[in-house]
Amino acid sequence: MIFDVITIFPEFFGGILEHGLLKRALAGGQIDIRLHDLRDATEDRHRTVDDRPFGGGPGMVFKPEPLFRAVDALKAESGKSDFPVILLSPQGRLLTQAVAKELSEHARLTLICGRYEGVDERVATHLATDEISIGDYVLSGGELAAAVVMEAVTRLLPGVLGNEASREYESFAPLDSSGGPGHEGLLDFPQYTRPAEFAGLRVPEVLLSGNHEEIREWRHRQALEKTWRRRPDLLAKLQLSPEDRAVLEELQRTELERTNDVILSEAKNLGRSESSHYRNPSLRSG
Numbered sequence: 001m002i003f004d005v006i007t008i009f010p011e012f013f014g015g016i017l018e019h020g021l022l023k024r025a026l027a028g029g030q031i032d033i034r035l036h037d038l039r040d041a042t043e044d045r046h047r048t049v050d051d052r053p054f055g056g057g058p059g060m061v062f063k064p065e066p067l068f069r070a071v072d073a074l075k076a077e078s079g080k081s082d083f084p085v086i087l088l089s090p091q092g093r094l095l096t097q098a099v100a101k102e103l104s105e106h107a108r109l110t111l112i113c114g115r116y117e118g119v120d121e122r123v124a125t126h127l128a129t130d131e132i133s134i135g136d137y138v139l140s141g142g143e144l145a146a147a148v149v150m151e152a153v154t155r156l157l158p159g160v161l162g163n164e165a166s167r168e169y170e171s172f173a174p175l176d177s178s179g180g181p182g183h184e185g186l187l188d189f190p191q192y193t194r195p196a197e198f199a200g201l202r203v204p205e206v207l208l209s210g211n212h213e214e215i216r217e218w219r220h221r222q223a224l225e226k227t228w229r230r231r232p233d234l235l236a237k238l239q240l241s242p243e244d245r246a247v248l249e250e251l252q253r254t255e256l257e258r259t260n261d262v263i264l265s266e267a268k269n270l271g272r273s274e275s276s277h278y279r280n281p282s283l284r285s286g
């Protein structure tokens with residue numbers, strides 16, 4: 001896969017290309033990352049890429065011409081024009097594992113990194129074929145978002161991850177083809193390693209049992225429970241098996257009972273204090 005990155009800070013990407021997964025995938029030839037300095041697509045001697053916003057307001061906005069020129073140059077040089085042109089911005093659709101999977105099916109992606117207050121809207125409406133956000137917060141530039149997209153997509157490419165299997169058992173792993181024991185979009189199950197006991201904290205016995213069926217079931221239940229507690233929104237997107245539904249119902253029941261107990265003991269304390277309040281005049285205010 002080829003990543004064309006259009007940015008005014010190509011040097012920003014130095015570090016991430018020299019370490020970890022992206023470095024390995026570059027060396028392994030699974031990816032090629034081409035950094036394009038937006039200023040090279042300007043025609044004035046000041047290499048101007050931005051200007052003041054029409055309608056007033058703070059900051060500067062990226063001009064359309066350099067971006068259109070830069071992308072047209074990529075299309076001319078590649079002889080292709082059907083590759084996705086992705087504008088990274090908070091207005092985009094949210095990057096998820098499923099979106100990363102979808103993007104990983106393309107041979108080439110162009111990533112436009114904004115800066116300042118943003119990019120002229122005509123880029124989003126008439127140049128970009130897609131707009132992606134990495135999250136509901138504001139960065140000072142699209143470069144970090146482009147790096148996140150490249151990392152999330154690259155690790156889904158065949159031959160990049162050492163043991164492909166590890167992809168099957170990770171958070172948000174899409175339903176595998178056989179609908180098998182992947183974790184179907186759930187959060188990841190707890191991981192442990194040696195020592196089996198640390199600071200009095202023991203690793204769950206089942207993981208030391210060597211019983212792989214029991215371990216798989218425990219891990220799936222843990223992934224289900226953690227998702228139910230922390231990201232119930234993810235559960236809503238899943239078609240859950242009857243077994244999973246039963247686990248969730250039982251979790252809800254125990255949670256309800258637990259809350260009930262808390263309420264009851266609170267009430268008792270209140271009652272006790274109430275009754276003692278009534279019983280003990282000194283507590284009566286005024």
Ligand code: 4FV
Binds near residue numbers: 118132139
């Ligand atoms: C962003 C995000 C993001 C907005 C103005 C760059 C900044 C500046 N990009 N996901 N969140 N971009 O905050 O993708 O141009």
